[in-house]
Amino acid sequence: MPSKRVTKTGNEIFAEAMRQINPDVVAAYPITPATEIVQIFSQFVADGIVKTEYVAVESEHSAMSACIGSAATGARTMTGTSSQGLALMWEMLYIAAGLRLPIIMAVVNRALSAPINIHCDHSDTMGARDSGWIQIYSENVQEAYDNLVQAVKIAEHPEVRLPVMATTDGFILSHCLEVAEILDDETVQKFIGEPPKRPTIFDFENPITLGALDLQDYYFEHRRQVAETMKKSIRVIDEVADEYAKLTGRKYSFFESYYLDDAEYAIVLIGSTAGTAKDVVDKLRNEGKKVGLMKIRVFRPFDYLRVRKALENIKIIGVMDRADGLNSFCGPLFSEICTCLYESEKKPALMNFIYGLGGREVREEDIETVFEELFKIEKQGKTVNTKYIGVRE
Amino acid sequence: MPSIKELAKRKEKFVSGHRLCPGCGAGVIARLVMLAIDKPVVVGCATGCLEVSSTIFPYSSWDTPFIHSAFENVAATISGAESAYKVLKKQGKIDKDIVFVAFGGDGGTYDIGLQSLSGAAERGHRMLYVCYNNQAYMNTGIQRSSATPRGASTTTSPAGKVIPGKLQFSKDIMSIMIAHNIPYAAQTIPGRWNDIVNKVEKAINTDGFSFINVLSPCRLGWPHKPEMAMEITRIAVETCFWPLYECENGKYKLNYKPKEKKPITEWLKLQGRFAHLLKPGNEHIVEEIQKEVDRRWEELLKKCETS
Ligand SMILES: Cc1ncc(C[n+]2csc(CCOP(=O)(O)OP(=O)(O)O)c2C)c(N)n1
Ligand code: SF4
Numbered sequence: 001m002p003s004k005r006v007t008k009t010g011n012e013i014f015a016e017a018m019r020q021i022n023p024d025v026v027a028a029y030p031i032t033p034a035t036e037i038v039q040i041f042s043q044f045v046a047d048g049i050v051k052t053e054y055v056a057v058e059s060e061h062s063a064m065s066a067c068i069g070s071a072a073t074g075a076r077t078m079t080g081t082s083s084q085g086l087a088l089m090w091e092m093l094y095i096a097a098g099l100r101l102p103i104i105m106a107v108v109n110r111a112l113s114a115p116i117n118i119h120c121d122h123s124d125t126m127g128a129r130d131s132g133w134i135q136i137y138s139e140n141v142q143e144a145y146d147n148l149v150q151a152v153k154i155a156e157h158p159e160v161r162l163p164v165m166a167t168t169d170g171f172i173l174s175h176c177l178e179v180a181e182i183l184d185d186e187t188v189q190k191f192i193g194e195p196p197k198r199p200t201i202f203d204f205e206n207p208i209t210l211g212a213l214d215l216q217d218y219y220f221e222h223r224r225q226v227a228e229t230m231k232k233s234i235r236v237i238d239e240v241a242d243e244y245a246k247l248t249g250r251k252y253s254f255f256e257s258y259y260l261d262d263a264e265y266a267i268v269l270i271g272s273t274a275g276t277a278k279d280v281v282d283k284l285r286n287e288g289k290k291v292g293l294m295k296i297r298v299f300r301p302f303d304y305l306r307v308r309k310a311l312e313n314i315k316i317i318g319v320m321d322r323a324d325g326l327n328s329f330c331g332p333l334f335s336e337i338c339t340c341l342y343e344s345e346k347k348p349a350l351m352n353f354i355y356g357l358g359g360r361e362v363r364e365e366d367i368e369t370v371f372e373e374l375f376k377i378e379k380q381g382k383t384v385n386t387k388y389i390g391v392r393e
Numbered sequence: 394m395p396s397i398k399e400l401a402k403r404k405e406k407f408v409s410g411h412r413l414c415p416g417c418g419a420g421v422i423a424r425l426v427m428l429a430i431d432k433p434v435v436v437g438c439a440t441g442c443l444e445v446s447s448t449i450f451p452y453s454s455w456d457t458p459f460i461h462s463a464f465e466n467v468a469a470t471i472s473g474a475e476s477a478y479k480v481l482k483k484q485g486k487i488d489k490d491i492v493f494v495a496f497g498g499d500g501g502t503y504d505i506g507l508q509s510l511s512g513a514a515e516r517g518h519r520m521l522y523v524c525y526n527n528q529a530y531m532n533t534g535i536q537r538s539s540a541t542p543r544g545a546s547t548t549t550s551p552a553g554k555v556i557p558g559k560l561q562f563s564k565d566i567m568s569i570m571i572a573h574n575i576p577y578a579a580q581t582i583p584g585r586w587n588d589i590v591n592k593v594e595k596a597i598n599t600d601g602f603s604f605i606n607v608l609s610p611c612r613l614g615w616p617h618k619p620e621m622a623m624e625i626t627r628i629a630v631e632t633c634f635w636p637l638y639e640c641e642n643g644k645y646k647l648n649y650k651p652k653e654k655k656p657i658t659e660w661l662k663l664q665g666r667f668a669h670l671l672k673p674g675n676e677h678i679v680e681e682i683q684k685e686v687d688r689r690w691e692e693l694l695k696k697c698e699t700s
């Protein structure tokens with residue numbers, strides 16, 4: 001397939017993917033470290049390179065509200081944000097999903113206030129994990145591009161019709177130049193196609209009332225449908241990945257397994273830290289240690305069955321959370337891993353590590369520390385107290 | 394402007410079966426606004442009495458495309474729909490001329506929705522924003538808003554032994570909207586069908602953002618006799634509490650001048666929320682209210698003369 005290599009930052013590649021997707025409407029509001037995405041995109045609009053109507057709203061709450069109004073008409077609709085912006089959208093995230101509107105959002109992960117901090121962690125999107133949005137995380141700039149392009153097709157799939165966020169790690173990916181391969185415009189357009197038909201508020205022959213009041217007699221059924229759809233979307237995400245792999249040779253799954261098959265010790269994590277962790281795995285493998293890595297790509301829906309299958313034969317697992325649960329026990333990724341292994345006969349030992357909050361650097365030594373902690377655990381079948389990595393206690 | 398006969402023959406887009414209280418102004422306003430628009434129309438509605446009473450699943454009173462998303466953001470929601478319309482029309486995916494109307498209560502307009510309203514007005518989306526103004530948060534049980542008039546007793550500004558109802562006068566939303574330099578803003582009542590229909594027609598033929606503030610009697614919150622709903626709005630006009638006026642491209646115009654300005658007590662005495670004001674000892678508050686009504690009226694007359 002026609003493709004080319006480019007050198008771009010995470011923000012530039014998101015903007016580039018948006019240019020190629022050429023959405024009907026973008027409504028967005030600036031926030032570090034996602035600002036550049038909408039700046040670059042506004043220039044595309046100003047130069048007439050895209051057909052998009054750009055709505056420069058006065059807040060992220062209005063950004064998501066305008067996206068909802070736009071998507072309700074059948075228009076292909078996108079936005080982007082980060083941190084406080086995503087937090088301000090919170091109310092509308094649930095509404096976008098509940099109204100089954102396939103909005104596509106580029107999110108740059110950043111810590112949440114207070115204290116105010118502009119650097120990477122996953123607290124912002126983890127806060128939105130139960131909102132009904134599909135969540136796809138990226139390890140590098142290449143994945144950011146691939147994920148955003150696939151997000152369109154997943155969101156609009158007639159059996160899904162749920163909003164999707166594709167994310168990058170703030171600054172680590174958003175502001176770092178990397179080489180990536182991108183498709184040509186035509187191929188992207190062919191891949192995503194015209195938005196499939198769905199009920200809209202521009203149908204005057206069959207007018208719909210969208211956002212009706214559900215009482216005790218219907219609300220539960222409608223929420224149940226969202227839950228069922230989330231389940232069904234697993235198959236669609238796989239199908240879209242297969243189709244994308246045919247185009248690009250890059251095959252994505254819900255997670256990436258790195259030396260997991262015969263691993264006795266493994267780390268599970270999300271995002272750019274996977275790059276560092278892979279280097280450490282390589283190094284320890286060279287020393288003869290049976291270590292591996294699972295990088296979660298799709299966090300919502302969470303593919304419990306396959307994650308369990310991939311992890312249950314491992315003896316000791318360290319789950320690294322770049323967000324704290326502040327629940328006196330563990331981070332959000334740990335909860336999921338713990339839950340999905342409960343059903344397993346062979347219970348690996350589990351330990352949770354909270355790391356990298358507010359952009360705290362994660363070095364190879366930190367990952368080595370995690371493995372060293374895991375090597376100390378002798379018995380399977382229990383969870384060990386959560387440890388904070390790289391913090392002054 | 395259509396005659397009442399012509400209006401009566403138009404297809405209703407806000408139909409019966411809703412569960413607004415008998416004597417509620419909101420239903421009359423919705424019906425008149427929809428009748429006045431003889432074109433395909435997309436309606437947005439903020440959370441509030443009108444929305445919850447007209448869209449109880451699986452029923453809907455809206456025989457036209459309708460969207461509700463949340464409380465504070467109907468202007469932003471319709472901004473998105475209107476932007477989609479522009480781009481889809483350019484692509485030839487839509488051929489109709491579509492009108493966009495956003496309904497918000499006074500809470501959704503003066504208070505929690507003021508930011509998104511201001512944003513949409515500043516950006517100049519082509520929509521008609523109708524504030525059906527019953528002067529409190531009725532849907533949640535009659536709490537005060539910044540549209541609640543001075544002296545009114547609400548559940549969060551109750552008349553008590555030491556505090557005689559709401560202490561502040563209402564926010565001047567009309568001036569705020571006009572200060573956005575929008576091409577059309579008007580104030581009206583449902584009790585004069587020709588005034589409201591005329592203003593809606595003007596608004597939807599305006600190329601840009603328009604705003605109409607409509608007094609909406611609430612038989613539970615004011616409270617008043619249900620059969621008095623429309624009459625009460627006319628008395629609001631006769632006392633100059635709620636002048637009928639418009640502002641087109643910065644030019645103010647009074648649409649109706651009472652022959653003889655009635656005292657504010659004529660308005661107050663019809664509603665339970667003001668009952669305490671008419672008791673001995675509170676004469677000074679009634680005086681203050683009268684003074685403020687007079688001041689605002691004079692100010693408006695001046696604007697109409699000089700603009
Ligand atoms: C963010 C948010 N805050 C509060 C509410 C609760 N609420 C729903 S309607 C309403 C009051 C509506 O008042 P108004 O806009 O004046 O409309 P009315 O009910 O009087 O017609 C409130 C406070 C809500 N739905 N959303
Ligand atoms: S409470 Fe008031 S505003 Fe609400 S439906 Fe009843 S009369 Fe109408």
Ligand SMILES: [Mg+2]
Nearest residue numbers: 498499529531
């Ligand atoms: Mg109200």
